[in-house]
Amino acid sequence: MRLKGRTALVTGAAQGFGFGIAETFVREGARVAVLDINREKAQEAAKAIGRKAFAVACDVGKAKSVNSAVERILKRVGRLDIVVNNAGITHRNQPMIDVSEEEFDRVFDVNVKSIFLMAKAVVPHFREHGGGVILNIGSTAGLRPRPGLTWYNGSKGAANLLSKSMAVELAPDRIRVNALAPVAGETPLLATFMGEDTPERRKAFTATIPWGRFSTPQDIANAALFLCSDEAEMITGSVLAVDGGRCI
Numbered sequence: 001m002r003l004k005g006r007t008a009l010v011t012g013a014a015q016g017f018g019f020g021i022a023e024t025f026v027r028e029g030a031r032v033a034v035l036d037i038n039r040e041k042a043q044e045a046a047k048a049i050g051r052k053a054f055a056v057a058c059d060v061g062k063a064k065s066v067n068s069a070v071e072r073i074l075k076r077v078g079r080l081d082i083v084v085n086n087a088g089i090t091h092r093n094q095p096m097i098d099v100s101e102e103e104f105d106r107v108f109d110v111n112v113k114s115i116f117l118m119a120k121a122v123v124p125h126f127r128e129h130g131g132g133v134i135l136n137i138g139s140t141a142g143l144r145p146r147p148g149l150t151w152y153n154g155s156k157g158a159a160n161l162l163s164k165s166m167a168v169e170l171a172p173d174r175i176r177v178n179a180l181a182p183v184a185g186e187t188p189l190l191a192t193f194m195g196e197d198t199p200e201r202r203k204a205f206t207a208t209i210p211w212g213r214f215s216t217p218q219d220i221a222n223a224a225l226f227l228c229s230d231e232a233e234m235i236t237g238s239v240l241a242v243d244g245g246r247c248i
Contacts, residue, residue: 004029012087014041016187020217061109093195111155131174167237211244
């Protein structure tokens, strides 16, 4: 029970990496707030995970929604120890100038602005209680970008770098901040990353990963568990690539 007695908030937790992280954290003893923009899916996910998980609807790109969600969580459980900024979206794999301004804004709202908004909502609480852990889910897209995903790549590059800067600034408050950089994974976003989900596209994407497969939610959850546990007490400002060797 590596997270026994802890309370965690995981955004975008109704499916994909977020669900895997939330499920693993509960298994390791944590209470977990399952945040998602889709209330019904969040409720279904929390029910599937078990009694130590509970659902909270939240649009992570809007300050009012983030503040309300954090307030509801604190009112229910009294304290937060871990925040995982996992919610993320992408635009379709396509030439950069074909992406609309609306798509661009939404990608940066969900992938970047959400980190800003969540920090403003939880850092004062962490300071008051002597520390905490923030884990941002970046991407190998921010380390070794793929063509056709330029604006998504930029949003994840921001998430990776923000994690380092936050870590330096918040270390005196005993708040650790790290990031994970997953390679493309078996999640609902995969088809959008590839442009179209065909055997040929899958083969081409997989060929760039030396380990020979996509990442899974459990791969990411295992790394998240380590970075959010006391075992990683000396690790802050790290961007851990969970990528099967792609960024080497």
